[in-house]
Amino acid sequence: MPFISHELGNAYYRHWAALEPRAAVIFLHGFGEHTGVYHRLGFALNAAGIDLWAVDQFGHGLSPGVRGDFGRIEDSSALADSLTSLAEQANPGIPLIAQGHSYGSIVTLFRLLDQPQRYRAGIISGAPVVPVPELLDTDTSLDLDPHWLSDDPFYIDAMVNDPLAFVEADSVPLARELDRAWNRFGAELPKLAVPTLAIHGELDPIAPVSALRAYAEEIEPLRLLEFPGAHHDILNETVHREVAAAIVEFVGQNS
Template sequence: MPFLDHPKGPAYYRHWPAAEPRAAVIFLHGFGEHTGVYHRYAFALNAAGIDLWAVDQFGHGLSQGERGDFGSIEQSSELADTLTELASRHRPGLPLIAQGHSFGSIVTLLRLLGQPDRYRAGVISGAPLVPVPGMLDNDTSFDLDPGWLSADPFYLDSLENDPLAFVDADGAPLARELDRAWDRLGADLPKLAVPTLAVHGVNDPIAQIGAVRAYAEQIEPLQLKAFDGGRHDILNDTMHREVAETIIDFLNGSI
């Protein structure tokens, strides 16, 4: 089984290779997920000639850590750095795309701000760009209703029966890191220079679309594609094919 080395411990990763890749996506998942829930998305990218590399973040999937505890933003970014280096060695010269979902989207945006020349483009989904009310109280438990995430019965069944997926954990570590990120994004996100696509569900009850729409109106490199009826896990919602096609069209114009 492939693992990335990190001082915090080994981190499991997956690589879905295209037959003749034109680009490589470096992907960071969100809370309660792991790389195994993205097979459908990976196959859609592969059919379009795009490699997907993804890592189980700390506290998730087959990687080290307490359940739901990503560690720090910097540690997540280090995993993405190592995965990027691995992808670059595997296929030298391929254009690189940074992508993230939910908490992974926050880390991805900070990476694009800090390394604007490393990636050709960025993609984010379910991005919580402003404070999430449910994470601001004194109760540190974090328990998601699966119905907030998706209406796709296949995905909901996989969440219920997948021993590596979960919807509840101590939310204190996540809230701590998001709070750090929100302070920085308010000041720095307008400086975003890398072309970035945000795909977002209009009905996302966790990371509501208003903040993403407001930023997209102010920041020229940030594009928003909203999906009516879409919930938080937009890459795995009922319109996942349309979402994947939208991302691929964007990448085709960027690579």
């Protein structure tokens, strides 16, 4: 696999390439995941003429680091910067869409706030934009029930049996970076200027959708799309085909 050089080590990435891409999505995954579990999204985007670039963040997948420790938000953002440059080099002038899931959505929102001219649009899913109670207590272990994440049998199997995926780790580094984000979002997220689609499961037990509903009412460029009965890992839920179709439609409207 190709890799991105960074001071924390070599971060491995995947590129699902469309034959004649009309847009490129730059994707950051969430806690416990890696790029390999997003092949269905990659194929769906490719079928619609959209490239998908995704990186195994630090502490995840094939990239180095302590299990579950992404490093700082700036480290993840630097990986997305490098992916963006690769996409630009592969197809100069192509419209770029920044996308992230869960923790990846937090980094993506930082990037949309800091670089509003770089991306045509943004996509976030399972975004924990307000404090998560489980990360605020004194217990530093995070152990997720796979059924909080999805009802999709393939994905649950991956979370349980894939040696590159996991549902438990020390939560201190994650909580530290999320706390930084929560401190910023209250004041700055309403300034979001880039057209952004928020995709969320109605039954998400990790990042309740109510916070996104409130922000979507306040922020004109932010559009919320809820999926009834779906849980946190909405991109790999039983409705993953419908979710991919919504992403394709949104990219088409903004490219």
